[in-house]
Amino acid sequence: MQLEFHQVDAFSERPFSGNPAMVYRLDSWLSDELMQNIAAEHNLAETAFLVREGLGWHIRWFTPSTEVPLCGHATLAAAHVLFEVYSDSAERIDFIGKAGALSVTREGDRLVLDFPAMVPTSAAVTIELERALGVDIVDVYGSVELMVVLESEQAVRDCEPDMAALIRLPWPGVIVTARGETHDFVSRYFAPAIGVPEDPVTGSTHCSLIPYWSSRLGKLSLSAYQCSTRGGELFCRLEGDRVKIGGHARLVASGKLLLG
Template sequence: MQQIDFYMVDAFTDTTFGGNAAAVCPLTEWLPDETLLAMTRQHNQSETAFFITTDSGFELRWFTTQGEINLCGHATLASAHVIFEYLNYPETTIHFETRFVGPLTVTRNGDWLTLDFPASGSEPIEPPQLLLDSLGISEYQEVRLGRTYTVLLANQAQVEAINPDFDLMRQLDQKVCITAPAQTEGYDFVSRFFSPKAALTEDPVTGSTHTMLIPYWAEKLGKTQMLARQVSARGGDIRCQLVGDRVLMSGQATTYLVGKVLLR
């Protein structure tokens, strides 16, 4: 029987049941992909992060119940939280090697962890009618396509009021983000993120989408440092900064569960 440490961490929040939950499993060596996928399906979280220790830092991979993905912000934050809090890591910066996006770092400053990710772009498009129908809207400010469809709405209240038709959205074969200027004092912009084919149709807090939102809002607002709120039911805060072709995303994390996975 093989025993593997297991952590469930709420990322981008300082309270239990807030932010976005991720499962994290440190490994001594890589298990077969089919085993990693089976574990992820058993955990039934939006993502499970797996990492191994290397001479230069850590190798990190992310899985959903559908398979391996190329980037996940909240599970990276959760992994860093585990390394800092439970693995007696002595440094303030963690270096991750990833298969799809190259090196990533996470730096600790007090209770806040800062992800350093590559920025991603987007281009304005004429939206497919199916996208608008799935969101139940006829009016919008702008629609862009990058890592996902991104729909700019007029205000935060509209973002919060959207009730997607996920049966329609699944036909898009694309994930969807909606965003607007913040109306809550102290925040710059808000968003929600829908992944209709995933285990959780609405992701509570989505770091990977902010790699696209941060450059967009930085240009739109004329500022490089911002505070974002993902206004899902759980909700979460992200301190955002654009630095050249990189984005810095800072958040907090809290442990919900510590246990053992027993593989027979």
């Protein structure tokens, strides 16, 4: 059996930046074990699998070690593959995943994710968290992930967490964020507990970041930058109980996986 795959650098206009994701468009589902093994073989932050369902696509996302309920950059990558490789002429592609209905729309040269807003609530600063991050903490909030507000963009860039200590925290991952110098806000995301020590650019964390920074800055449209080594720019809007997360994507590789 041969399976066609496509690798996309999401939230970037050029190769070797943004967040790489692998995309498989399937005729029918593979076993969970096989999909997990394929994701581990590629060893990227996410591998997305798609199966046509009605007028849209059922989508699932796997890290090298586990399936996750929501992933932004791999959804952006999946839409890019459907648009550019498989010549989908629609202006919008609908997906259904574990987090419910999602979509990606073309807006000029950008693709825009439509995801649920996940408003974070205040959480306690713990000694374990402070030791794990090794930085001065301004505020802490929780939603699906733990979101830690730092004093400056430089503090976010300089953060060097203890990965073993992060794994022991009761959260799948930790976001660090601050007001940006040239963007409205910046962030980084660490998730060693799910096999991703640092994710280069994370769409799903912006489901919480956008409502928080929109409220704090008093604006609905925001520019964001995830300042990992690869880095990526996101164009954000808060629209009621939804967030719009825009970015670019670049196809960098295509090939076939040989099984059996």
